[in-house]
């Protein structure tokens with residue numbers, strides 16, 4: 001374990017010692033310990049330390065034998081046992097403009113929510129809902145957001161990023177807020193929307209609404225309102241008028257649409273959250289996102305981006321961007337739209353300036369051959385995957401793939417299976433074949449009506465369906481705790497898509513299996529994925545109802 005001393009870690013991240021060859025325990029440690037992941041670019045920029053950011057770096061002195069092992073726990077409520085380092089943070093948040101002085105402490109592995117500076121009433125409410133211990137990304141994000149920094153939150157799928165931004169918002173606005181903060185409480189001031197949360201799909205938007213409602217409780221449900229596409233727009237507009245919510249959660253198209261009608265007043269908004277930000281920055285959402293970024297929290301009088309007037313820019317909304325995958329396009333967008341944004345990870349808070357240019361790699365394109373590029377790429381991808389996942393692949397002829405899928409489901413005795421394909425047209429065929437073989441299955445994709453989508457997702461969550469055959473629509477953010485198997489019936493286009501699909505299982509430390517079923521000539525793609533993601537993807541087969549590892553993989 002001496003090898004995990006921070007100063008030596010980058011040796012393992014390099015080409016000469018691939019990450020996936022590390023023993024599992026070391027890899028888990030890599031993910032969960034408070035170890036900085038030094039890569040070549042960081043070395044070039046000089047080492048980044050908490051002290052260099054103004055954090056007190058007690059965390060660097062953590063005993064490496066006492067690492068956080070969330071991944072090995074059975075249930076999320078067991079997290080408390082895994083926390084080893086308490087860094088007290090008694091300092092209360094101050095209201096008003098965001099402080100230019102950096103946070104004094106980052107309690108990277110806080111033992112309770114009360115260490116993070118949240119409002120007391122909110123902590124009580126969290127406890128009554130059974131949330132007692134923050135995840136590592138929550139420990140790092142909550143104080144940073146409370147200090148009014150613009151942030152990009154990056155942490156692996158299922159690590160609790162939603163509450164990482166929802167809780168600091170609810171500490172500032174709504175029924176549990178700190179009495180110090182009073183954005184909308186000035187006498188005579190019109191009640192306005194104070195936080196806008198944007199998500200790329202209607203399903204994810206509604207899931208975020210449910211998460212916020214859970215914390216608010218039944219008495220305060222109207223504090224949040226969904227503005228997702230597919231639902232009745234006039235009803236949403238009426239509800240906005242009647243309920244005067246403080247928080248709206250929606251898809252880019254619907255938010256931009258209602259905003260354009262003048263029925264969504266967001267200029268005075270304090271928070272703009274972009275969940276799955278790399279997806280939101282894709283071409284499809286460009287115009288709507290532009291409108292949102294230009295309007296939300298842009299108070300009249302506060303100059304727009306590009307202004308040299310620091311005070312004016314600080315009066316603007318606080319920008320929070322979130323994803324398991326942060327390609328350089330996100331870094332660029334954050335620098336462009338945010339105010340001195342910080343990158344927040346589970347074990348590190350750093351200025352965005354330190355993030356090197358890199359991006360998703362097209363797996364089917366020839367390799368660039370650049371050592372530093374591939375190292376940086378796998379470095380980015382490594383912390384997108386939950387460490388508790390097991391990855392396999394097997395080969396099959398195209399016409400036998402569904403049979404292979406069925407054999408896999410039976411061999412693993414999987415109960416909640418998400419099957420990913422690239423083309424909508426073929427989903428129906430797979431569902432038909434599965435049903436013909438006695439497996440309960442349904443399709444879920446964007447071409448279905450909203451009712452069909454909701455009903456299918458509900459049936460899957462309730463356990464009425466064993467297999468959900470879907471496409472990228474479901475790859476982002478969907479939280480179905482019971483999902484124990486993800487199958488790529490078509491290989492994803494790049495490592496980022498692999499990571500988001502895979503992340504539908506193994507949520508919050510649970511075990512999960514990812515199987516890619518490919519044709520023989522596609523095996524090189526799997527090998528590339530393995531290299532880029534830094535995890536072993538083992539060749540396997542299914543014989544006599546059991547998963548069997550291929551001979552060469554056993555060595």
Ligand SMILES: Nc1ncnc2c1ncn2[C@@H]1O[C@H](COP(=O)(O)OP(=O)(O)OP(=O)(O)O)[C@@H](O)[C@H]1O
Nearest residue numbers: 076133134135157158159160161162324477479508
């Ligand atoms: N501190 C906590 N204690 C217990 N459960 C938690 C805690 N924080 C979050 N959860 C639960 O963990 C699950 C996963 O959280 P969430 O969906 O926010 O993950 P995520 O990191 O956003 O994943 P993705 O990248 O896939 O969107 C949710 O069911 C959430 O309610």
